Amino acid sequence: MGLDDWQEKKREEVYASVLRGLERRRQADPTFTIDDARSALEHLYILDGNDWLGRGELGDVISAATLAAYEYFIHEWMKEKEQA
Numbered sequence: 001m002g003l004d005d006w007q008e009k010k011r012e013e014v015y016a017s018v019l020r021g022l023e024r025r026r027q028a029d030p031t032f033t034i035d036d037a038r039s040a041l042e043h044l045y046i047l048d049g050n051d052w053l054g055r056g057e058l059g060d061v062i063s064a065a066t067l068a069a070y071e072y073f074i075h076e077w078m079k080e081k082e083q084a
Contacts, residue, residue, distance in 0.1 A: 007057065011065045018069035026077070034077050041070040 025032050048063045055063065 007061050010058065010061050014062050014065035015069045018066050019073060022069065022073045034074060034081070037070060037074050037077070041067070041074065044070060 022037065044063075044067055048067060051059075
């Protein structure tokens with residue numbers, strides 16, 4: 001196992017968990033919109049940039065995976081809307 005294997009494992013875990021949560025919310029909450037997801041993503045970017053105390057490696061992995069999941073979710077939802 002490489003030194004960074006824990007980071008990749010954590011990234012995959014967080015990414016999958018966030019994506020699952022977004023998909024569940026979309027299915028369960030008819031008021032949840034792409035704009036809501038975009039707004040949350042903007043907030044997450046602000047939090048990511050406000051790292052003045054330092055998150056450490058684990059926090060960085062979690063933040064990056066969360067951002068990536070939101071970006072993918074929004075991209076796929078937009079693609080779905082365009083095809084409809």
